[in-house]
Amino acid sequence: MIEIMRTRFDGLIDIEYIRRKVTIRPVPVGDIDQLPTMLAAHFLEMTLRQIFLPNQFSIELIAELVGKAAAHSALRSTSEQAFVKGMYYPSPTETFPICLTGLAGVGKSATIEALLRVMPGPTEFQIDHCMTPLTAESHWYASAKGKSSGKQLLTDFLGIEATTRENAASLQLRAQQQANKRGISLAVLEEMQHLTPGKGVALTTDILLTMSGLGLPMVFVSNFSLGHKLLKRNQEDTQRLVAHPRIMWPDAPESKIWADFIDECIAASDGRIRADRSDFSHEIYRGSYGLKRAAIHLIVQSYIQARMANRTWIELVDIHKAYTSSAYYTYRTDVEELERIAIKQKTKRDDLLCPFGSPTRSNVVQFVRKERDNRVAQAAFKGALTAEERETHKSLKLDTDMKAAPPKRPKRKPLGKPTNDDLGSGFSEFFDDKKDD
Known part of the structure; x- marks a missing residue:
């Protein structure tokens, strides 16, 4: 029955199977317009966040x-004798993990969730060495959140008290034995950004080296800022931990996968997006930089703006108001900094700049530059108008640039320094008013 360990992955690597398995198109949100505005927006957001349409990067x-x-599973189960040997005397191998990195909100966690849906579920099998059937598990998903050391991660995996006096080497050996017995063939480590604060990158390095010492194929999720910190470690650490980066970028603005995502958002909203599809797609992209989390938040805030305007459907003007709202402020600052990075490739923010020297995609750069040129042209056009023409332009609702600088208040003419006669006149008027009272 050991053959089950070698065949449980059959057919799971097929690209079309993966696409069908991981794609999620949620049921439309339904009737939410009778609910209070914020509650209705919450249901809309829950529905939109269920959407997952894998791009080529995620599938590969x-x-x-x-x-x-x-x-790995096939190698560990070439024969029943080899499998049993691994249960007691695991090979002292070390693996070099894959570092999945990218901007916050680009879809890294959603891709990991999709990966876990593809991995085979628990599989029961029997070997002569054991009297009762064993259950094989395909992967070990671990969260670094709240962990104080790599040792604590191992004790959680083994299901023992974290206060054990066993050293890390002993726990690592026991974890290898347990992983081989349970048929675990992949380790997934997420939430690296939520490690115990104050311990810097040393804690991260300890956990990653502990995990890689188990000898399992491994992937860990990292944001850009963590990548910068890891690259500052010694050579022996960087060559083990960040030698295999996989950088996830936002979808291109004119790509089919972005168009499909927008179509799915329109379908999930159940008729609440009535703007022209092409214009809607363009405005959402320029307001979110193609980051799915930001795009969904912008759509939800647009719905809130529509409800405040006594409407139950979204128009382009709602997107513009949502973009400049306080609820979208944190996303807006990130988007505008990302646009500056796309043009200059320089920034002081490590969380927005790729640590591995990979430049922003050329088609995204072209999109950003085109938008900047359009804004410059609009500003030049408005600057050439007379006051009367500007009022006419505004009345026609042609000023729809959500990133345009707010109009400056005209400065009042200075009053000038008062003369002695002015002060005397003011003094006399003040006492005349008092007499009348």
Whole structure:
């Protein structure tokens, strides 16, 4: 029955199978317009966040990781004797993990969730060495959140008290034995950004080295700022931990996958997006930089703006108001800094700049530059108008640039320094008014 360990991954690496397995198109949100505005917006957001349409990067990464897990499982179960040996005397191997990195909100966690949906579920099998059937698990998902050391991660995996006096080497050996017995073929480590604060990158390095020492194929999720910190470690650490980065970028503005995402948002909103589809797609992209989390938040805030205007459907003007709202402020600052990075490739913010020297995609740069040129042209056009023409332009609702600078208040003419006669006149008028009272 050991053959089950080698065949449980059959057919899971097929690209079309992966696409069908991980794609999620949620049921439309339904009737929410009778609910209070914020509650209705919450239901809309919950529905939109269920959408997952994998791009080529996600599918290829999932296929790569499933393939590595399948190869590892086959290697550990070439025969029943080899499998039993691994239960007691695991090979002292070390693996170099894959570092999945990208901007916050680009879809890294959603891709990991999709990967876990593709991995085979628990599989029961029997070997002569054991009297009762064993249950094989395909992966180990671990969260670094709240962990104080790599040792604590191992004790959680083994299901023992974190206060044990066993050293890390002993726990690592026991974890290897347990992983081989349970048929675990992939380790997934997420939420690295939520590690115990104040311990810097040393804690992160400790946890990653502990995990890689288990000998399992491994992927860990990292934001850009963590990548910058890891690259400042010694050579022996960087060559182990960040030698295999996989950088996830936002979808291109004119790509089919972005168009499909917008179409799915329109379908999920159940008729609440009535703007022209092409214009809607363009405005959402320029307001979110193609980041799915930001795009969904912008759509939800647009719905809130529509409800404040006594409407139940979204128009382009609602997107503009949502973009400049206080609720979208944190996203707006990130988007505008990302646009500056796309043009200059320089910034002081490590969380927005790729640590591995990979430049922003050329088609995204072209989109940003075109938008900047359009804004410059609009500003030049408005600057050439007379006061009367500007009022006419505004009345026609042609001023729809949500990133235009707010109009400056005209400065009042200075009153000038009062003369002695002015002061005397003011003094006399003040006492005349008092007499009348």
